[in-house]
Amino acid sequence: MSENIASRVGRLISGTANMVVDAVENAAPEMVMEEAIREVDRAIDDVRAELGKVISRQHMATRRLAEENSKHGDLTDKIQIALGENREDLAETAVSQILDIEAQIPVLEGTITETKEAQTELEGYITALQGRKREMKEELSQFRSSNDAYAGSDSSGTQGEDAVNSSGSVERNVEKAEEAFERALEGAGGVGGSASAPGKMDAAKRAELDDLARQNRIKERLEAFKSKDT
Numbered sequence: 252m253s254e255n256i257a258s259r260v261g262r263l264i265s266g267t268a269n270m271v272v273d274a275v276e277n278a279a280p281e282m283v284m285e286e287a288i289r290e291v292d293r294a295i296d297d298v299r300a301e302l303g304k305v306i307s308r309q310h311m312a313t314r315r316l317a318e319e320n321s322k323h324g325d326l327t328d329k330i331q332i333a334l335g336e337n338r339e340d341l342a343e344t345a346v347s348q349i350l351d352i353e354a355q356i357p358v359l360e361g362t363i364t365e366t367k368e369a370q371t372e373l374e375g376y377i378t379a380l381q382g383r384k385r386e387m388k389e390e391l392s393q394f395r396s397s398n399d400a401y402a403g404s405d406s407s408g409t410q411g412e413d414a415v416n417s418s419g420s421v422e423r424n425v426e427k428a429e430e431a432f433e434r435a436l437e438g439a440g441g442v443g444g445s446a447s448a449p450g451k452m453d454a455a456k457r458a459e460l461d462d463l464a465r466q467n468r469i470k471e472r473l474e475a476f477k478s479k480d481t
Contacts, residue, residue, distance in 0.1 A: 256301055260376045263291055264383050281398075284391045291384045295377055302373040309366035316359040319352045326352075330476050339473070346472045350465070 326345045333342035 256298060256373075256376070259294055260298065260380060263294055264379055281391070281394065284387065284394060288384060288387050288391065291380055291387065295380045295384075298373055298376045298380065302370065302377070305366050305369045305373060309363060309370065312359045312362040312366065316356065316363065319356055319359065323349060323352045323356075330473075331479075334476060342476065343469060343473055346469050346476070347465075350468055350472065 326349050330342045330345045330349075333339070333345065
């Protein structure tokens with residue numbers, strides 16, 4: 252799971268209307284609050300997209316695990332048949348394939364566990380964001396209601412001026428709202444750093460060593476199958 256999503260959701264959930272409005276400066280407070288709600292909507296969309304990817308990985312890993320387990324059982328039966336026919340060469344090939352399968356199974360199982368945990372976490376994020384959005388809409392409604400109490404007395408002298416000014420400034424006010432909201436969300440700095448390059452080893456020797464170790468595992472497993480027949 253992306254740490255950026257977790258941090259972003261945390262900031263959105265922990266933020267308050269006052270915090271957002273305090274960061275407004277010269278932007279219209281109502282626009283900033285509306286932008287905050289839009290940001291929650293964008294976050295929900297992003298979390299849903301991530302959730303879709305997680306579920307897709309889970310399905311793929313589950314399908315692959317079933318396939319590998321099936322192949323493992325099939326190869327085990329074939330090894331017994333090959334040994335019964337004194338075809339040790341065929342049995343050895345099958346053992347090699349079994350080792351490859353057994354190396355993948357724990358990784359697939361780990362992926363399934365990891366994606367299930369991530370799915371639960373992401374679904375919780377969506378629920379929390381949806382709840383926060385409802386709260387923010389209520390806060391916006393209360394803000395508008397409180398302003399309505401003062402709007403009536405000033406409306407007669409300012410309506411014409413507002414009509415002229417709003418057409419030219421609304422775009423800039425939206426920009427200010429977005430900028431102010433971004434500043435209100437800032438708090439945690441980015442995490443930098445780079446992974447150090449691993450120590451290099453002669454590729455040919457490493458490959459030879461890996462091959463020797465693998466051949467040894469194959470022989471050990473083949474002897475184990477032979478011992479079952481005796």
